[in-house]
Amino acid sequence: MTNRHDVTLQINGATQRISVEARKTLADAIREDCGLTGTHLGCEHGVCGACTVLLDGQPVRSCLMFAVQANGRAIRTVEGLAKGDTPHPLQQAFMDNHGLQCGFCTPGFLMLACGALEAKPDMGEEEMVHVLSSNLCRCTGYHNILKSVRAAAVAMRNDTSPSASSEAS
Ligand code: FES
Ligand code: FES
Known part of the structure; x- marks a missing residue:
């Protein structure tokens, strides 16, 4: 059996x-x-x-x-997240804003932020902090993670490329 x-x-x-x-x-x-x-x-x-x-x-x-x-x-x-060689705006923002060090926590933060921003693209600062506080990072001190997600939120609102849209196919 x-x-x-x-x-x-x-x-x-x-x-x-x-x-x-x-x-x-x-x-x-x-x-x-x-x-x-x-x-x-x-x-x-x-x-x-x-x-x-x-x-x-x-x-x-x-x-x-x-x-x-x-x-x-x-x-x-x-x-x-990435579409071919094009990183998702969140991935690009984490790179641009030093949102990772060892990178162990990063996939979790990326998916957390992705779900949150797709559900609420104009999320305010306070709510963003609240959402991100559910995950832990032992390296960055969180400031650059928040900075990265803030930048990605702007990019995702302005970006109409497939890499910024939700997974549809
Ligand atoms: S490994 Fe799942 S919450 Fe830590
Ligand atoms: S970057 Fe190392 S745990 Fe977050």
Whole structure:
């Protein structure tokens, strides 16, 4: 008897069919079964936010979900942000504003900010600080992360290129 379950994930617009144990987290399935290791694992219990991905457009901590719970859902990871050689405005802003040092927390911050800004492109400063405060960074002191997201918000509002739009295909 097997306790494996067939799960279909739509990740960054591509269909991934995997077979996982019921206890496997979405984070582990993304990394181990789908080969997308850009999603990082830090605390593995919902505190740091390094594992943040978008689930049907909403930022979620993928270490707190089982892969089976994501069956049939649309997931976006950091690998889906850039369009070819063109970085997403958030990625460009993090580069331009020194929003990362070691980079371990960065995929989580990028996906958190991406979901938040797509839902609310004109988000105010106070709300932006509140949203970003859910993830942890051990390097940057947060100022440059906030500066990066602030700059990306402006770029995303002004940018009509495909890299700035939500994942549609
Ligand atoms: S690894 Fe998921 S919140 Fe820390
Ligand atoms: S850049 Fe190192 S943990 Fe954030």
